[in-house]
Amino acid sequence: xxxxxxxxxxxxxxxxxxxxxxxxxxxxxxxxxxxxxxxxxxxxxxxxxxxxxxxxxxxxxxxxxxxxxxxxxxxxxxxxxxxxxxxxxxxxxxxxxxxxxxxxxxxxxxxxxxxxxxxxxxxxxxxxxxxxxxxxxxxxxxxxxxxxxxxxxxxxxxxxxxxxxxxxxxxxxxxxxxxxxxxxxxxxxxxxxxxxxxxxxxxxxxxxxxxxxxxxxxxxxxxxxxxxxxxxxxxxxxxxxxxxxxxxxxxxxxxxxxxxxxxxxxxxxxxxxxxxxxxxxxxxxxxxxxxxxxxxxxxxxxxxxxxxxxxxxxxxxxxxxxxxxxxxxxxxxxxxxxxxxxxxxxxxxxxxxxxxxxxxxxxxxxxxxxxxxxxxxxxxxxxxxxxxxxxxxxxxxxxxxxxxxxxxxxxxxxxxxxxxxxxxxxxxxxxxxxxxxxxxxxxxxxxxxx
Ligand SMILES: *Cc1c(COP(=O)(O)O)cnc(C)c1O
Numbered sequence: 001x002x003x004x005x006x007x008x009x010x011x012x013x014x015x016x017x018x019x020x021x022x023x024x025x026x027x028x029x030x031x032x033x034x035x036x037x038x039x040x041x042x043x044x045x046x047x048x049x050x051x052x053x054x055x056x057x058x059x060x061x062x063x064x065x066x067x068x069x070x071x072x073x074x075x076x077x078x079x080x081x082x083x084x085x086x087x088x089x090x091x092x093x094x095x096x097x098x099x100x101x102x103x104x105x106x107x108x109x110x111x112x113x114x115x116x117x118x119x120x121x122x123x124x125x126x127x128x129x130x131x132x133x134x135x136x137x138x139x140x141x142x143x144x145x146x147x148x149x150x151x152x153x154x155x156x157x158x159x160x161x162x163x164x165x166x167x168x169x170x171x172x173x174x175x176x177x178x179x180x181x182x183x184x185x186x187x188x189x190x191x192x193x194x195x196x197x198x199x200x201x202x203x204x205x206x207x208x209x210x211x212x213x214x215x216x217x218x219x220x221x222x223x224x225x226x227x228x229x230x231x232x233x234x235x236x237x238x239x240x241x242x243x244x245x246x247x248x249x250x251x252x253x254x255x256x257x258x259x260x261x262x263x264x265x266x267x268x269x270x271x272x273x274x275x276x277x278x279x280x281x282x283x284x285x286x287x288x289x290x291x292x293x294x295x296x297x298x299x300x301x302x303x304x305x306x307x308x309x310x311x312x313x314x315x316x317x318x319x320x321x322x323x324x325x326x327x328x329x330x331x332x333x334x335x336x337x338x339x340x341x342x343x344x345x346x347x348x349x350x351x352x353x354x355x356x357x358x359x360x361x362x363x364x365x366x367x368x369x370x371x372x373x374x375x376x377x378x379x380x381x382x383x384x385x386x387x388x389x390x391x392x393x394x395x396x397x398x399x400x401x402x403x404x405x406x407x408x409x410x411x412x413x414x415x416x417x418x419x420x421x422x423x424x425x426x427x428x429x430x431x432x433x434x435x436x437x438x439x440x441x442x443x444x445x446x447x448x449x450x
Contacts, residue, residue: 004320007313032444044375050343052256053400060301067297076296083303090268092275095292099254100125102267109277110176111135119179120158121187148337148348153228154193156184172207181214182221189341191224201247210249216257219309220342237310260305328413344398360428363393374415385440
């Protein structure tokens with residue numbers, strides 16, 4: 001059959017509540033026009049993030065009952081480690097409470113002031129953790145990545161010529177590691193090809209620089225390689241993932257994404273000395289190395305979730321659902337980052353609202369109107385999130401895994417098309433409060449008069 005269906009049936013449901021536009025107008029004003037500060041029960045369709053919002057399977061809930069809550073040496077950790085090592089293959093597996101804890105430990109151990117860390121595009125927490133230890137977070141995406149409308153099968157790729165040039169110019173001593181984010185979240189959820197990972201690894205190896213993969217969406221990246229890269233059509237997503245990680249020296253992972261879990265993460269490395277230093281730091285802030293800030297039952301949910309994320313029928317449905325949303329609004333003229341990514345559709349707010357300059361946060365204006373029009377929560381990835389580093393103003397509609405059905409997605413299409421028709425009436429925003437870093441989480445704004 002041609003129809004792609006959700007490869008699951010629903011055993012437990014959660015009510016979602018409709019509100020009126022007037023109610024939403026009041027709520028968003030009270031939240032300082034920051035969607036992070038709106039109560040979740042006043043959101044109808046929550047596309048703020050795909051992080052930690054997955055619906056767990058019966059197998060995951062069953063595994064949680066087996067959680068061994070021993071402080072040290074729990075059998076849950078053994079199952080977690082086996083599951084991670086089977087897919088990722090690294091020697092050391094260090095559990096953390098989420099991805100950013102893995103990043104903080106990695107950068108604290110590997111980086112110092114004045115160092116430079118190249119990445120295809122740093123995610124916001126990756127950039128912040130890198131800069132927090134005094135290193136420079138350098139984005140080296142391919143040129144196509146900065147043109148939202150440009151079509152490229154692997155738009156998440158790193159510009160290898162610029163990587164080689166950067167290493168020649170700065171010297172390998174100032175570059176403690178190179179990172180690749182799969183898929184490239186801040187760059188539009190776009191995949192990285194196996195050929196690009198291999199080319200980046202070859203450059204790193206020549207200079208003795210380790211390569212780390214920011215692995216949050218490794219299963220979705222594997223699926224895109226299977227669909228789009230010559231020679232991979234007959235390989236399983238698992239075999240493709242194993243091949244990707246065989247090219248790296250370690251990884252950071254948020255299990256809240258392709259771990260299909262609500263919390264958790266891990267840090268992997270093949271380096272014995274680094275692993276020791278990382279575990280020492282882990283004990284200081286996260287916990288003993290067999291739980292790393294997680295309950296035994298969390299480790300169990302991740303051990304099962306990593307494998308479910310690699311199932312072909314699941315990946316087929318997920319990527320098709322994201323593509324349905326992107327292709328339907330694009331067909332009506334809505335500017336999106338092309339082609340549709342894995343976990344999210346990114347609206348190009350600068351092209352959607354050309355009358356609002358970046359300094360007046362076009363992405364914020366668009367995200368707020370999607371909430372007012374239909375109770376949909378999205379997130380700005382642009383000038384509010386990255387300040388002057390922002391090269392695009394995007395609005396991300398992230399799709400939680402296994403949570404929404406086709407009719408929810410059709411509703412989202414309808415709301416976006418309604419806002420698209422009225423786009424010229426939208427206004428920009430001014431900042432009234434900002435924190436010194438990661439300001440988008442707590443910023444407060446006000447609409448501009450006019
Ligand atoms: C979510 C994410 C992180 C951080 O993970 P948390 O679990 O949110 O701390 C890092 N990198 C990328 C690409 C991500 O998507």
